Amino acid sequence: MKIKYFYQQLASHFSVIIIAFLILSLLFSHFVEQFVYDNKTEELASYGQSILRDIEQVQGSSRDILKSYGHVLEERDIQYSLFNEKSAIIYSTELKTPLIELNEEEWRALQGGKTITVKQEFKRFEQAVTFVLLPYFHRNQFVGGVLLTSPIKGSREVISQMNSYLIYTTFIALAIALVMSGLLSTINGRRIKRLQSATANVSQGDYSVRIPTAGVDEIGELAGDFNRMVEKLKTSAEEIENLENRRRQFMADVSHELRTPLTTIRGIIEGLHNDMISESEKERGLQLASSETMRLIRLVNENLDYEKIRRFVLQVLEEHEQQGSSHDVHVENQGEQTAGETPEGMEFDLDEDALAGIMSSLEAFKG
Numbered sequence: 001m002k003i004k005y006f007y008q009q010l011a012s013h014f015s016v017i018i019i020a021f022l023i024l025s026l027l028f029s030h031f032v033e034q035f036v037y038d039n040k041t042e043e044l045a046s047y048g049q050s051i052l053r054d055i056e057q058v059q060g061s062s063r064d065i066l067k068s069y070g071h072v073l074e075e076r077d078i079q080y081s082l083f084n085e086k087s088a089i090i091y092s093t094e095l096k097t098p099l100i101e102l103n104e105e106e107w108r109a110l111q112g113g114k115t116i117t118v119k120q121e122f123k124r125f126e127q128a129v130t131f132v133l134l135p136y137f138h139r140n141q142f143v144g145g146v147l148l149t150s151p152i153k154g155s156r157e158v159i160s161q162m163n164s165y166l167i168y169t170t171f172i173a174l175a176i177a178l179v180m181s182g183l184l185s186t187i188n189g190r191r192i193k194r195l196q197s198a199t200a201n202v203s204q205g206d207y208s209v210r211i212p213t214a215g216v217d218e219i220g221e222l223a224g225d226f227n228r229m230v231e232k233l234k235t236s237a238e239e240i241e242n243l244e245n246r247r248r249q250f251m252a253d254v255s256h257e258l259r260t261p262l263t264t265i266r267g268i269i270e271g272l273h274n275d276m277i278s279e280s281e282k283e284r285g286l287q288l289a290s291s292e293t294m295r296l297i298r299l300v301n302e303n304l305d306y307e308k309i310r311r312f313v314l315q316v317l318e319e320h321e322q323q324g325s326s327h328d329v330h331v332e333n334q335g336e337q338t339a340g341e342t343p344e345g346m347e348f349d350l351d352e353d354a355l356a357g358i359m360s361s362l363e364a365f366k367g
Helices: 005-057 063-075 104-111 152-203 218-273 279-323 352-366
Strands: 079-084 089-092 116-121 129-138 141-151 332-334 337-341 347-351
Touching (some): 005 079, 129 152, 218 279
Antiparallel strands (some): 129 141, 337 347
């Protein structure tokens, strides 16, 4: 199944964004919940410490202070109860039970002077609450404590409201992210389409195509490499075409050189076959035919030697380009014959005039 690059980019970007937002939303929701309950327990503990401190400072009956605290805390939807060392309730703004319901572990911790905080309690009270238990010591002796409770519905309302804001923010952010992801995917898709179209043009022989480059990412670097590749292909194609034209010209010249002795030999043979040459001229005709045959053989040998020289010169030029050094071909004159040897052990024999002609052809072939 073929899936367009645009949809791949869009899906990858959007999936990453959704996963990131989900993780952040869960973490933020948990943080908000912990923050709200921590603030609530700190508030309850602060009020409890104030109550115990004021009771300690009052001489005589403390019922008026307890009532005043009851009115203040009632406005904040907080209830509290005082109990003695036997967990019997001696004052309460809400609880109707005679005893505080504590398990053994909580009771031992309370007697040891530790504050007990429970963020969510659903069973021991008439409604789900957050509660704090603070021990009360008089002259270093445990004499009871204070219990403060607050319904968690208020905390949950705050958390729910924060989650609503978070959901709205998440949807807005996702919409913006979707638009940005679509825009980026469209831009990258168009750049790849442009590269694909240029590649198709090059495959059809159009080496003039170029792609605008912006080296800000890998696609821009790829476009730059593509332009350099096309430039090299264009140069190579021009060189191949130039070499092919010169090869055709060379073959035409060689064909012309070979046609002349062949024409002479053919004429003599036809003349002898049709008795068009007199007896006195036959010997001369045969000598001419033999001379033209030797000339033809010499031309064929020269062409073979030319191919050897061409390969050798091309190798020298290639080594010169790669190593940056020059190579000289030394030729030794031996009367009318000249002999040379290449580094690879290739040998050739040809006339000086033929060598000059071949070297001139090589100059034109490489120039």
